[in-house]
Amino acid sequence: QLQLQESGPGLVKPSETLSLTCTVSGGSISSSSYYWGWIRQPPGRGLEWIGNIYYSGSTYYNPSLKSRVTISVDTSKNQFSLKLSSVTAAETAVYYCARQGGSPSFFDSWGQGTLVTVSS
Amino acid sequence: QSALTQPASVSGSPGQSITISCTGTSSDVGSYNLVSWYQQHPGKAPKLMIYEGNKRPSGVSNRFSGSKSGNTASLTISGLQAEDEADYYCCSYAGSSTWVFGGGTKLTVL
Numbered sequence: 622q623l624q625l626q627e628s629g630p631g632l633v634k635p636s637e638t639l640s641l642t643c644t645v646s647g648g649s650i651s652s653s654s655y656y657w658g659w660i661r662q663p664p665g666r667g668l669e670w671i672g673n674i675y676y677s678g679s680t681y682y683n684p685s686l687k688s689r690v691t692i693s694v695d696t697s698k699n700q701f702s703l704k705l706s707s708v709t710a711a712e713t714a715v716y717y718c719a720r721q722g723g724s725p726s727f728f729d730s731w732g733q734g735t736l737v738t739v740s741s
Numbered sequence: 742q743s744a745l746t747q748p749a750s751v752s753g754s755p756g757q758s759i760t761i762s763c764t765g766t767s768s769d770v771g772s773y774n775l776v777s778w779y780q781q782h783p784g785k786a787p788k789l790m791i792y793e794g795n796k797r798p799s800g801v802s803n804r805f806s807g808s809k810s811g812n813t814a815s816l817t818i819s820g821l822q823a824e825d826e827a828d829y830y831c832c833s834y835a836g837s838s839t840w841v842f843g844g845g846t847k848l849t850v851l
Contacts, residue, residue: 667842668830670840681839684742728779729789729798733786
């Protein structure tokens, strides 16, 4: 059974960099069939796609966040990571990592999500 | 890249059918058969319900179905049950390896 688990600081100061890691268990992040993504959800609001990565390291980002986002993969640890720089309070959200299947097409497996609060 | 447009809320009685719309543009929903739908209960992660417009993952009830016409995709839930009460989100491929979600629809089962 595939499981994804987000980890990282729950509190980040404004203007600093948010860093999260997603650990994948029960499956290999190096599978050629999947991409791996980050999605966020501010409290009481909708979902926003942040970006995806393929095991080879190819990355794809939301154009509105592209200048501040870096997603990386560590196949030896079966993990992928998110860095978002210069965060503001408006980026307080639950951050989800997810597997994207279908070459890609759909997000079929999600982590439980982690709340990151941006506040001084 | 703007969020897809969904109604803020819909409601229905047990046993009835409801439809949730998801309106995009010719650059996303209208151009690709890559719309997926997600169900989210409070405090939980989203769950894939429909993908590639009208396909159901294993384990998802056949009461859930999807369709598309032009720039608008739709999710229909038939035989409403209390457990269907949740938020629903659509997602579409938007070209150039990017993805866009809808704003979400709160389904209330009366």
